[in-house]
Amino acid sequence: MTTEVEQVPVSKVVEQLEAFILLIQNSAVKFDPRYILKVFRELKSIRRDIKANDLIILISYVYPSKCPTAEYILEILKPFSTGSLVILNNKSIESMILDDPKFEILPEIDLFIHLLVQIFLHDLGETKVLHEFNGKVIQKLKSYNKRTLDYIQAKVWYYIFRSSELANDLINIRVELMNALRTATLRHDTETRASVTTLLLRDYILTNDINQAYNLVEKTEFPNEATTSVVARYYYYLARIQTIQLDYSSANECVITAIRKCPQTKNALGFLQSATKLKILIELLTGEIPELSSFDDKLLSRSLRPYSEVTKAVRLGDLTIFNNAIETFGASLKKDNNYNLVLRLRQNVIKAGIRIISLSYKRISLKDICIKLHLESELTAEYIVAKAIKDGVVDATINHSKGYMETDEISDVYSTTNPQDEFDRRIKFCMQLHNDSVKAMRYPMNEDRRDVDADTQARERAEAPKQTESPRANREELPKMSLKQYQLIRSYMREKEETYNRRTTINYSLSMMMIFLALTYASVPIYRAICQRTGWGGTPITDKNRFTRDKLSPVSTERKLRVSFTAETSGALPWKFVPQQREVWLVPGETALAFYKAKNVGDRDITGMATYSVTPDHVAPYFNKIQCFCFEEQRLQKGEEVDMPLFFFIDPEFSRDPAMRNIDDVVLHYTFFRAKHDQQHETLFGNADSKNEETTAAHST
Amino acid sequence: MSLETLTTKLTENFSKEDYESCYKLLTPIKIQLIEHNLLVPSNQSNINPNDLIITRAILEIGALVSINLLKMQEFSNFITQLKPFYELKLLNKEEFKSNEKNKLLSLYLLLLLTRDDLALFHIELESFKNFNLNIDDLENDEFLSIPIKFEKWIIDGDFNKIFEILSLSSSSSSSSSSSKTAITTTTTKNQKFPCKEFNLFENELLNSIRINIATNLEKVYKNLPIENFKLILFLKEISETYEYIENFNWTLNNGIVDFTKKNFKIDEENNIIDEINDEKTIIKNSLIYATEMESII
Numbered sequence: 001m002t003t004e005v006e007q008v009p010v011s012k013v014v015e016q017l018e019a020f021i022l023l024i025q026n027s028a029v030k031f032d033p034r035y036i037l038k039v040f041r042e043l044k045s046i047r048r049d050i051k052a053n054d055l056i057i058l059i060s061y062v063y064p065s066k067c068p069t070a071e072y073i074l075e076i077l078k079p080f081s082t083g084s085l086v087i088l089n090n091k092s093i094e095s096m097i098l099d100d101p102k103f104e105i106l107p108e109i110d111l112f113i114h115l116l117v118q119i120f121l122h123d124l125g126e127t128k129v130l131h132e133f134n135g136k137v138i139q140k141l142k143s144y145n146k147r148t149l150d151y152i153q154a155k156v157w158y159y160i161f162r163s164s165e166l167a168n169d170l171i172n173i174r175v176e177l178m179n180a181l182r183t184a185t186l187r188h189d190t191e192t193r194a195s196v197t198t199l200l201l202r203d204y205i206l207t208n209d210i211n212q213a214y215n216l217v218e219k220t221e222f223p224n225e226a227t228t229s230v231v232a233r234y235y236y237y238l239a240r241i242q243t244i245q246l247d248y249s250s251a252n253e254c255v256i257t258a259i260r261k262c263p264q265t266k267n268a269l270g271f272l273q274s275a276t277k278l279k280i281l282i283e284l285l286t287g288e289i290p291e292l293s294s295f296d297d298k299l300l301s302r303s304l305r306p307y308s309e310v311t312k313a314v315r316l317g318d319l320t321i322f323n324n325a326i327e328t329f330g331a332s333l334k335k336d337n338n339y340n341l342v343l344r345l346r347q348n349v350i351k352a353g354i355r356i357i358s359l360s361y362k363r364i365s366l367k368d369i370c371i372k373l374h375l376e377s378e379l380t381a382e383y384i385v386a387k388a389i390k391d392g393v394v395d396a397t398i399n400h401s402k403g404y405m406e407t408d409e410i411s412d413v414y415s416t417t418n419p420q421d422e423f424d425r426r427i428k429f430c431m432q433l434h435n436d437s438v439k440a441m442r443y444p445m446n447e448d449r450r451d452v453d454a455d456t457q458a459r460e461r462a463e464a465p466k467q468t469e470s471p472r473a474n475r476e477e478l479p480k481m482s483l484k485q486y487q488l489i490r491s492y493m494r495e496k497e498e499t500y501n502r503r504t505t506i507n508y509s510l511s512m513m514m515i516f517l518a519l520t521y522a523s524v525p526i527y528r529a530i531c532q533r534t535g536w537g538g539t540p541i542t543d544k545n546r547f548t549r550d551k552l553s554p555v556s557t558e559r560k561l562r563v564s565f566t567a568e569t570s571g572a573l574p575w576k577f578v579p580q581q582r583e584v585w586l587v588p589g590e591t592a593l594a595f596y597k598a599k600n601v602g603d604r605d606i607t608g609m610a611t612y613s614v615t616p617d618h619v620a621p622y623f624n625k626i627q628c629f630c631f632e633e634q635r636l637q638k639g640e641e642v643d644m645p646l647f648f649f650i651d652p653e654f655s656r657d658p659a660m661r662n663i664d665d666v667v668l669h670y671t672f673f674r675a676k677h678d679q680q681h682e683t684l685f686g687n688a689d690s691k692n693e694e695t696t697a698a699h700s701t
Numbered sequence: 702m703s704l705e706t707l708t709t710k711l712t713e714n715f716s717k718e719d720y721e722s723c724y725k726l727l728t729p730i731k732i733q734l735i736e737h738n739l740l741v742p743s744n745q746s747n748i749n750p751n752d753l754i755i756t757r758a759i760l761e762i763g764a765l766v767s768i769n770l771l772k773m774q775e776f777s778n779f780i781t782q783l784k785p786f787y788e789l790k791l792l793n794k795e796e797f798k799s800n801e802k803n804k805l806l807s808l809y810l811l812l813l814l815t816r817d818d819l820a821l822f823h824i825e826l827e828s829f830k831n832f833n834l835n836i837d838d839l840e841n842d843e844f845l846s847i848p849i850k851f852e853k854w855i856i857d858g859d860f861n862k863i864f865e866i867l868s869l870s871s872s873s874s875s876s877s878s879s880s881k882t883a884i885t886t887t888t889t890k891n892q893k894f895p896c897k898e899f900n901l902f903e904n905e906l907l908n909s910i911r912i913n914i915a916t917n918l919e920k921v922y923k924n925l926p927i928e929n930f931k932l933i934l935f936l937k938e939i940s941e942t943y944e945y946i947e948n949f950n951w952t953l954n955n956g957i958v959d960f961t962k963k964n965f966k967i968d969e970e971n972n973i974i975d976e977i978n979d980e981k982t983i984i985k986n987s988l989i990y991a992t993e994m995e996s997i998i
Contacts, residue, residue, distance in 0.1 A: 210824040244827055245820040330837075340826060347856045379861045382933075386917040387858025398921050400929050417979055424986050431993045 013054045016046055017116070021062060021109055028108040028148050036108075036151045043119075044267065050120055052080035059113060063105060069140075073117055076133055080124065107144040111152045114140060118159040130163040138176055145187065153184075154195035154230070161199040170203050177203065181220070194226030194234065201237040210244050217241065229268070232261035236275050243278065243341060248286045255279045273303050274336065280307045281341045284348060287393070289315050306332050310342055317353030319374055322346065351393045354385060358394040358407045365404045378403070534621070551624075554590040555652045561586055562665050563650075565594060569672045574602030575636065577672050580643065588622070589652040596629065596644045596670065600636035607635040607675040615667045618659065622651035623666070633675050707733060708759060715762050723766040730759055741785065754799075757786040761801045764808075768898055773812060780809045787832070803844040808898055810848035814855065815905040822852060847899065851906070858917070860910050864935045867903050907935065915949055924959045 020039045027035035056077055063070035114137050121130040137156060157180060164173040177200050184192035197220055204213035222234055235258035242251035258275050262268050276294070283290045295301060295308045306329030313322035326333070326342065333339045353373045357364060370381040382398065385405055389396055395408040413419060563586065565579035580595040600606055610630035614620045629644035636642065646668075654660050707730045714723045734756055760783050767775035787802055806825075813822040826849075829839060839845045854862050911934050918925070918933065925933075931942045943953075952959040 208828045208830045210827050211821075214824075244823050246823060247820070340823070344856075346853070350857060377861075380859055383860045383914070383917075384858045386914070386921045390917040390920045396921075397923060400922060400925055400933075417982075420979075420983070427990060431990075434997060 013046060013049050013051070014057050016042070017050075017054065017058050018061065021058075021112070024108045024112050024152075025106060028106050028146075031148060033148060033151055036148070039112075040151070040155070047119055047123065050116065050123075052077045052120065055113075055116060055120060058116075062109060062113060067105070069105075069110065072136060073113065076121075076129060077117065080120075080126075107146055108148055108152060111140065111144065111149060111156060115152055115156050115159070118156065118163075122159055122162060127163055127166040130159070131167050131169075134160045134163055141180070142183075147187075147189070150189045150191040151227075153189070154191040154227075157192060157195055157199060161203070165202075165206065170207050174200065174203060185220075190223040190226050191230075194223050194230045197222055198230055198234045198237065201234065201241075205237060205240060210241055213237070213241050214245065228261045229263050232258045232263070232275075233271070235261065236271070236278070239275075239278055239282065243282055243285070248282055252279070252282045252286060255282055269299060273300055276300055276304065277307055277336055277338060280304070280311065281338055281345075284311060284314050284345055285341070287348060287351065305329070310345060314345055314348050314352055317349055317351075317356050317373075319346070319349055319353070322349045350384060351388050351391070354388045355394055358396050358405070361407070363404050363406045366398070367403070369405065551652055552589060552591060552649060553652070555588045555655050557587055557655055559587070559655070559664060561588065561650060561654075561663075563592070563594075564665070564667045565596070566667060566669045567596060567672075568670070569608075570674065573606065573608055573672055573674045575599065575606070575608060575672055576601055577670070586650065588650040588654040591626070591647065591649040594646045594648075596646065597641065598634070598636065598644055598672070599641035600638060603638060605635060605637045607633050608672045609633050609675045610670050610672050612668065612670050615669065616663060619650075619654070619663060619666050622654040622657075622660070623668075624649055624651055630670065634672075708755065711759065711762060715766065718769075720766045720769045723762065724770060724772075727763050727766065730763075734759070741782075753786065753789065757783065757799060760786070761799065761805060764805050765801075765898065768808060768901060771901065777809065777812065780805065803842055804898075807842075807844040807848050808902075810845070811851070811899065811902045811906070814848060814851055815902055815909050817909055819852070819856075822848075855910070855913070860914055860935075863906070863910060867907060868935075911935065911945070915945060919949065919951075919960050922960055924957050927953065927956045927958055930958050 020043065023035040023039050027033060056074060059070050059073055059077075117133065118130060118137065121133065137160060141153060141156065157177070161173060161177065164170060177196055181193060181196045181200065183189075184196060197216070200216055201213050204210070204216065217238060222231075224231060235254045239251045239254035239258060242248075242254060255275060255278050259272065259279060262272050262275060276297075280290050280294065290311060295304050295311075297304075306325070309325040309329060310322070313319075313325050322345070330339065333342050350373060354369070357369060357372060366378050366381045366385070369375070369385060370378050373381070373384075375381050375384065382400075385396075385398060388394055389398070396405050397408065398405050562583050564583045565581065567577045567579050569575050569577045576597075576599040578597055580597055584592050584594055586592050598608075612628075612630050614623050625646065625648045627645060627647035629646065634642075634644070650666075707726060711723055711726045711730060714720075714726065737752075760779055764776055764779035764783065767773075767779060783805065787799070787806075806829075810822060810825060813819075813825065826839075829845075839849055851863055854860065914934055918930075927939075927942060931939065934942070934945060936942050936945070946953055946958060
């Protein structure tokens with residue numbers, strides 16, 4: 001029964017592993033590393049379940065029988081296998097994947113098997129065996145050179161290093177790592193390069209050889225396009241190095257990058273913890289207080305306890321709390337390798353204390369500072385405060401002779417360029433973010449493909465030299481021209497073009513002149529027509545279409561308007577021209593009739609023309625004439641006297657317009673001029689005009 | 702000359718404190734060491750630990766000689782050469798441990814402090830973890846506690862404590878001439894240095910502290926009576942005081958040191974220039990934003 005129960009999971013794991021092998025084969029054939037990444041993702045979930053038996057079965061599937069590699073791997077695995085007899089019988093199933101048992105195994109699969117064995121041994125905690133095994137793995141790695149191996153290789157190196165770390169043999173592994181780094185760099189193998197660089201950094205940091213680590217960072221170039229988890233680790237180490245070197249601001253940047261790049265899975269929790277711890281310390285060291293919420297994370301809060309205590313001490317600026325925190329949590333801080341950094345915070349505690357004092361007191365004696373901060377003497381206090389002021393912790397001055405510290409007036413931040421710079425920084429950050437995301441959208445990660453494409457293109461180019469030259473050949477087929485011919489043709493074409501241009505310009509300017517001339521000539525009649533239609537400039541409206549019935553009904557109001565009449569003749573016109581009545585009273589909407597009397601006192605017949613105007617002139621739009629003598633020219637014979645009618649009304653809108661509220665007096669004024677063509681008429685027709693005058697006079701009457 | 706004769710000569714001269722002749726001997730000894738492939742230790746097991754111990758002793762003497770001759774560059778070279786020896790597992794066993802190690806390393810740390818190279822100082826501190834010593838152990842060590850305390854005080858700005866120790870040690874330097882007597886006296890909590898080499902740093906350290914203080918003063922005080930000024934800078938001679946005032950471009954009126962700079966007028970002009978530059982940057986920035994916006998839209 002037990003064998004049955006065991007059998008089921010065993011076969012499942014093996015099936016899964018076989019699927020992995022297939023995927024890896026795919027990636028090897030198609031030059032696409034994504035399959036391998038998929039394998040790694042899924043491997044995480046089953047790595048705990050892998051047993052030695054599964055691996056042995058897998059190896060018997062994959063490797064051709066009697067392969068030296070398979071033999072040494074099997075030898076290593078044998079001590080861990082249980083019930084190996086049963087498994088060995090299964091061998092008869094034999095190679096579902098490989099048709100030919102003598103088929104040479106793909107290097108990808110070979111390395112993957114090695115990696116599986118490494119993972120297996122590592123999870124089992126068999127460091128010694130793993131360490132021995134690694135010697136062979138390194139040999140194996142050196143024998144292969146293929147780009148699809150990069151991801152597997154990077155992982156393999158990780159486990160090699162891990163075993164040396166567990167075996168406490170960090171010095172000897174360096175040589176191998178350095179060699180690997182060199183080959184990886186030469187082969188442009190970003191994955192392995194990144195992974196090995198990080199491992200070397202870890203090596204140096206674990207052996208506390210910070211100087212060496214810094215040299216490595218300085219002298220190598222880290223490929224940022226590697227897998228994010230590796231990049232995150234690299235930035236974490238970088239932050240550590242820079243913190244130890246007191247370069248807090250760049251350390252802060254690095255640690256934030258590390259946390260951002262950290263994978264959001266449970267597996268990365270340990271990394272996230274240590275990175276957060278480092279971040280808190282760096283923030284404290286730069287003189288900032290980390291936000292309380294950063295300690296609240298459910299997963300992190302317990303491990304962050306010592307750090308929250310330290311933060312509290314720094315925030316309050318109290319040395320006693322700080323010392324207590326160090327005493328109680330010293331052990332755990334030492335375990336995190338952060339103890340030295342925490343000790344450096346002592347000065348920040350003092351600075352925070354001074355800042356609090358300077359915020360609360362305008363002026364305080366050094367003695368009081370000394371008591372508050374638990375310092376030994378006044379002199380000490382003076383030096384410490386001086387240092388704090390110089391470091392920009394507080395804005396203050398010390399009066400030495402009287403022994404007090406005086407806080408400066410707080411200067412307005414907005415009078416400086418600081419806010420501007422800050423905004424500038426943020427805006428630039430946003431723009432950078434936008435640009436980066438745009439870039440990321442446009443260029444997906446198919447760099448391997450691109451290389452392949454470039455290769456094929458290059459090949460095509462090399463294969464078809466004729467095609468590339470074809471355009472030049474076409475050009476040569478054109479009839480050849482001598483330079484002189486060419487110049488002739490060109491000058492001819494240019495001349496043609498110029499004459500055409502000149503002609504069009506002349507045409508355009510001529511037509512423009514004509515238009516303006518016409519406009520000038522017609523300006524007076526046009527103006528009058530416009531005025532009559534709209535009532536501008538005191539010209540009463542004479543457009544008959546506007547006299548609708550509703551306008552001609554009188555408005556019921558008490559307010560009557562007085563319309564007065566005046567008349568005038570121009571000096572050149574020998575007429576007598578007077579209104580028959582002086583004024584008329586009416587309400588808006590009421591029609592009224594008025595008469596003017598004109599008499600020709602000259603010695604011959606004269607044609608006159610009347611113009612009219614209304615005062616105040618903004619009443620004009622409401623002043624409508626139905627019938628008026630001024631609509632046409634009037635011809636009076638010698639000594640003739642006529643009554644000229646005027647029929648008008650005021651628009652009922654008048655009473656509703658608030659602008660007309662104060663107006664109850666309107667003056668209608670007429671001026672008679674001699675019509676211009678009257679004179680032409682006389683000169684043109686001379687003596688023969690007397691007859692014509694008769695007919696026109698008949699008309700006018 | 703063979704290595705043995707050279708070594709015996711060196712130790713003889715060293716015990717006589719004849720540093721000049723020691724220094725002359727060091728170069729041929731180094732050449733000899735290189736010939737025997739001993740100058741750089743390797744992890745090969747076939748090397749006799751005694752050879753390594755002798756080499757280490759020679760290098761230690763070299764370091765002490767060069768520091769007594771105030772050749773600081775030589776001294777740090779020797780320290781870098783010594784480090785692999787100290788890190789060697791073979792020599793880290795109890796019976797092979799060097800007595801001079803902590804002394805030399807703390808001297809090196811002091812040297813870094815006088816050079817104001819705090820970054821390297823902290824890197825060195827980290828490397829002490831390799832010897833299974835953490836900061837608390839270091840603070841209890843009679844040699845190493847000194848640079849660590851100093852560093853703490855320098856960072857805190859607690860300069861008068863450093864001065865106290867330095868002045869104490871210089872007044873009683875005669876009594877602390879040999880390191881052995883000092884070891885016995887530390888139990889009585891004497892503020893002296895455990896060995897005479899530390900006194901070599903006294904002046905350098907004081908000078909670097911004084912410069913630190915002087916820059917502080919400039920920021921903190923408007924003016925200060927010259928007597929107080931002298932006290933704060935731990936100066937003994939009034940002439941030195943004048944030198945400082947001269948070097949930092951301060952003015953002295955009626956015995957009061959005025960820290961405001963002489964070139965006040967230039968400041969105002971600078972302000973105007975600054976303002977113009979500000980406006981220029983605003984225009985430049987908004988142009989940049991505009992082009993960016995344009996490209997986004």
